[in-house]
Amino acid sequence: MSTIGFIGLGIMGSPMAVNLARAGHTVRGWNRSPGRAAALVAAGGQEAASIADAVRGADVVITMVPASPQVEAVAYGPDGILAHAAPGTLFIDHSSITPQTSVDLAAAAADKGVRVLDAPVSGGEAGAVEGVLSIMVGGAAEDFAAARPLFDAVGTTVVHCGPHGAGQTVKAANQLIVAVSLQAVAEAVVFLEKSGVDLDAALEVLGGGLAGSTVLTRKRANFRDRDFTPGFKLELHHKDMGIVTDAARAAGVPLPVGAVAAQLIASAVARGDGGLDHSGLLRGVELLSGG
C-alpha cells in the first residue's frame, strides 16, 4: 500500500482520491480552495493543510488539476511539490495538459530524484466515480509498472503509450477525434432535420454502419432533444483544442478538420455556450443555418 499526497479534489480528483482510499492506500488530500475533502475523509482519507503537508512522508504524489498553469503552480516554487517531495517519490499527474509541460516537469523532477508519469484520463465524472477511467500514460516503463496498482484503483483501461508526454499526446488525439466527430454528427443532424427526414430512423441506420461511433450512441439523445446539460463542457474542450493545436504545430502536423472544429468550439465559447455539454456544437450549426 502507498502513502499518497493527492493534490486537486475537484469533480474528477475527489472521486479518484476516494477510490484510492477505499483500495486501502493512505491518502492525504489538498485542494487550493478549501472544503473539498469531505468525501475523501468519509472514505478514510485525511485533509492536508498545505501541499507540503500532503507531500511530507508520501511515496506517491498525485495531481489532478485543470490545466498546465495549475500543474506548474502546484509543482514548482518554494511551496510546491518538488520543494517537498523526497527523492524516489513517484509523481503521477492525471491532469490534461500540453505534452511539453509534461516533458519539462519530468526533467525538473528528475533533478530532485522524483520520477514523473503523465497520466491523463478520459471517462468523465461518472468514470471517475465508478473507477472505470481510461488512463493514457507517458514515462518510464518501470515507473508505469510501479504505478499500475494505483491506476487499477481508478481506471479499467490503462495503457503505457510511450515516453514522457506520450500520455498527453494520446489524450490530445482523443480530444481531436471527439471534437471532430461531434461536429460531424451535428452537421448531419441539422442536415437531416432540415431535409425533412425522420431523425430517429436516420440515426438508427447511421449507427449500424461505417458512420457508427460512440459519439453517435452516447450523445444521440442530447442532439435529438437539444439537451446540452454537461457532461463535458465546451469550455474544457476549448482548452483541450488549444493543447492539440499547439502540440500538432510542434510536431509539424497540420490538422485541417481538427482546426475547423477548434474554431467552431472557440466560437461556441465566445457566444457564451462554454458551460454547455460539447454536443452543444449543434447550436453553432443551427446558427449557421439561420437558427
Add this chain to the structure above:
Amino acid sequence: MSTIGFIGLGIMGSPMAVNLARAGHTVRGWNRSPGRAAALVAAGGQEAASIADAVRGADVVITMVPASPQVEAVAYGPDGILAHAAPGTLFIDHSSITPQTSVDLAAAAADKGVRVLDAPVSGGEAGAVEGVLSIMVGGAAEDFAAARPLFDAVGTTVVHCGPHGAGQTVKAANQLIVAVSLQAVAEAVVFLEKSGVDLDAALEVLGGGLAGSTVLTRKRANFRDRDFTPGFKLELHHKDMGIVTDAARAAGVPLPVGAVAAQLIASAVARGDGGLDHSGLLRGVELLSGG
C-alpha cells in the same frame, strides 16, 4: 414471389441480384456492358437482352448503377424503364444519387403509374455478397411495406426514413460522417506517429472511449499498415461528397468540417489517389506534414 427486372450487374448489383434469385424470385438482369450476368444465371436468374426485355412482365424493377446520370439514362427515354414498365410496377432504385434526382424520378414515374422507392445501401461489396446491407429508404409507407421482402433478401438493417429522397438524404449524411471521421482519424494517426507515440497502444485506448468509432475499428489496420486496397474507393466517396454538398446547400445547411473533408477527398482524387480505399486520406495528411 416477384418477377424482377434488375438493371446494373456491377460489383454491388450482381451479388444483390444473385441473393434475390436465391430467395426464389424470378430475376432478369441487364447490364450496359455485356458479360456481367454469369453469377446471376448460375443462381437461377436470366440475362436480359435489353432494358425493355428485363422490364417486360416484371412487377418490380430494381436499379443499381453508379450515379445520377446513369439512373437518368436507364429510367428515361424511348429505351428506358419508364417507357416499358407496366402501370403498378414498383421501381426500387438502390443507387446512391442526389435526393433531388430521386424526387424528380418519383414524380416522372407517378405520371406512368409507376411507384418509386429510393433505397441506397451501405455495407460495400462484402455486405452485398453476404446479404447484410443497410438500406435507407424514401417513399410511400405502403410501397416500403410491399418492398420489404425484397429488401430482406439483400439486407439486414432496413429503415424507412421518410418521403421520396429521404433515403438518399440519409445516405448522404452517412457519407458525410464517414468522410469526416476518416479524416479525423488520419490527422490523429499522423500526429501520434510524428510525436513518437506507440500507435497501437494509442489506438487501443482511443477506441475504448468517446473517440471510439466503427472507422477506428474497421480501418485501424489500413491506417497502421498503409494498406489502401479498396474497400471503398476515394473516387466514389468524391462523388458522394458532391451529393451531400449539393443536398446540404439546397437544404440551407453549411457543413464546415464536411466541406473541408470534401476538399481533401477532391485533392486526393486530383493527385491520382482516387483508386485507393478512402482510408487513403492519410496520404494527404502525410503530404501536408512533409511526406
